[in-house]
Amino acid sequence: MTPVNAHVVLVGPMASGKSAVGRELAGLLGLPLSDLDAGIVARHGAITQIFARHGEEHFRALERGELLAALAGEPAVIATGGGVVLDPRNRADLAGSTVVELQIDAATAQRRLGQDSSRPILAGPDPIAAWSAVLADRAQHYSSLATITVDAAAGTAAEVASAIAARLPQNTVTRRTP
Ligand SMILES: Nc1ncnc2c1ncn2[C@@H]1O[C@H](COP(=O)(O)OP(=O)(O)OP(=O)(O)O)[C@@H](O)[C@H]1O
Ligand SMILES: O=C(O)C1=C[C@@H](O)[C@@H](O)[C@H](O)C1
Numbered sequence: 001m002t003p004v005n006a007h008v009v010l011v012g013p014m015a016s017g018k019s020a021v022g023r024e025l026a027g028l029l030g031l032p033l034s035d036l037d038a039g040i041v042a043r044h045g046a047i048t049q050i051f052a053r054h055g056e057e058h059f060r061a062l063e064r065g066e067l068l069a070a071l072a073g074e075p076a077v078i079a080t081g082g083g084v085v086l087d088p089r090n091r092a093d094l095a096g097s098t099v100v101e102l103q104i105d106a107a108t109a110q111r112r113l114g115q116d117s118s119r120p121i122l123a124g125p126d127p128i129a130a131w132s133a134v135l136a137d138r139a140q141h142y143s144s145l146a147t148i149t150v151d152a153a154a155g156t157a158a159e160v161a162s163a164i165a166a167r168l169p170q171n172t173v174t175r176r177t178p
């Protein structure tokens with residue numbers, strides 16, 4: 001029997017559109033969206049507060065818990081947080097899923113991040129320099145996990161989602177024909 005690709009997992013740097021494109025893609029495929037950051041916020045409160053009160057290590061543990069729960073659940077589009085690839089256990093658990101890397105350039109990130117202060121990893125005087133440094137650290141992980149890579153700076157979130165849907169393996173679980 002052909003193996004089934006249970007989940008479509010979106011990875012990439014902050015502001016690459018994992019949440020926004022994830023929503024569109026889930027709608028296109030008729031699958032639920034599991035947004036790991038949103039799950040953490042719903043259960044544990046704002047990300048800035050989690051970092052401030054308990055530190056990044058605690059946040060990463062919550063993030064791992066959300067990822068494991070999503071992977072164990074029904075087929076879904078999973079919008080990860082940008083740092084999910086830091087934990088080697090997460091990387092091992094993601095291997096085997098359809099993993100879509102969303103790529104954007106720094107100018108696009110700067111435009112999208114605007115005055116948004118909800119990402120503690122970018123706190124400080126120069127958020128876009130921080131964004132670039134963080135991406136440089138993680139880029140290798142995104143690309144080695146990815147089974148599909150898309151330019152997520154070109155087009156609307158809906159257009160990026162359509163471009164992904166067109167490239168999904170034929171055995172991807174969907175409730176609608178993409
Ligand atoms: N293709 C797109 N075109 C225009 N705006 C976009 C696009 N994709 C995302 N955005 C906007 O950019 C901002 C960041 O997107 P989003 O929150 O989806 O990124 P993310 O990858 O989930 O970031 P994080 O890693 O912090 O969760 C949002 O305001 C979103 O609406
Ligand atoms: O790239 C990161 O490390 C992060 C990205 C966001 O999605 C959140 O998960 C959080 O702000 C940390």
Ligand SMILES: [Mg+2]
Nearest residue numbers: 018019037079
């Ligand atoms: Mg997001």
